[in-house]
Each structure stands twice: as C-alpha cells, then as structure tokens.
Amino acid sequence: EKEKFLPFAPDFAIELMSPSDSLKTTQAKMKEYIENGTVLGWLINRQTRQVEIYRPGAEVEVLDNPATVSGDPLLPGFILQLE
Known part of the structure; x- marks a missing residue:
C-alpha cells in the first residue's frame, strides 16, 4: 500500500537529499507539499550544492551554492547557514 500524506501540511518543510534519493521523486514530493498547503519548502541538494525554494503560486x-537561506517572510529572522 502506497503511503500518502495526512490531510494537513506543515507551513514549512525541508528536504535534505541523501545520495540515494532521486531528484525527480524528491521534487515531486516538494510539489505535493505545496499543493497540500505548505507555504514554504526547501529542497537541499548537497551533491549539486543547490537549494530549490518552493512557494505556492510561484516558480x-x-x-546555486548559497552561503545562507532566509526563511523570510514566513519565518522572520530565520537564516540557515550552509557553509
């Protein structure tokens, strides 16, 4: 039986890819979070040193290789240090 999301979503989600994760599968998971009500999502790919930022209604x-990522405006003042 395929696992499904619960009928609610967090406001903020972070996915940290491991070397065994599929990029396409993880991107689909992030899009599903947004479709289910998540307001901000970060997909962190350590291999490519990229962060994908997901928001509803936005591309x-x-x-590429950011030193930090800001949670503003959802999480005012929250900054994730990546170096």
Whole structure:
C-alpha cells in the first residue's frame, strides 16, 4: 500500500537529499507539499550544492551554492547557514 500524506501540511518543510534519493521523486514530493498547503519548502541538494525554494503560486527558485537561506517572510529572522 502506497503511503500518502495526512490531510494537513506543515507551513514549512525541508528536504535534505541523501545520495540515494532521486531528484525527480524528491521534487515531486516538494510539489505535493505545496499543493497540500505548505507555504514554504526547501529542497537541499548537497551533491549539486543547490537549494530549490518552493512557494505556492510561484516558480521554483534555484539557488546555486548559497552561503545562507532566509526563511523570510514566513519565518522572520530565520537564516540557515550552509557553509
């Protein structure tokens, strides 16, 4: 039986890819989070040193090798250090 999301979603989700994760599968998971009500999602790919930022009604924003990622405006003042 395939696992499904519960009928609610967090406001903020982070996916940190491991070397065995499929990029396409993880991107689909992030899109599903957004479709189910998540307001902000970060997909962190350590291998490519990219962060994909997901928001409802917006194109995915891709950051190449960022030193930090800001949670504003959903999480004012929250900054994730990546270096």
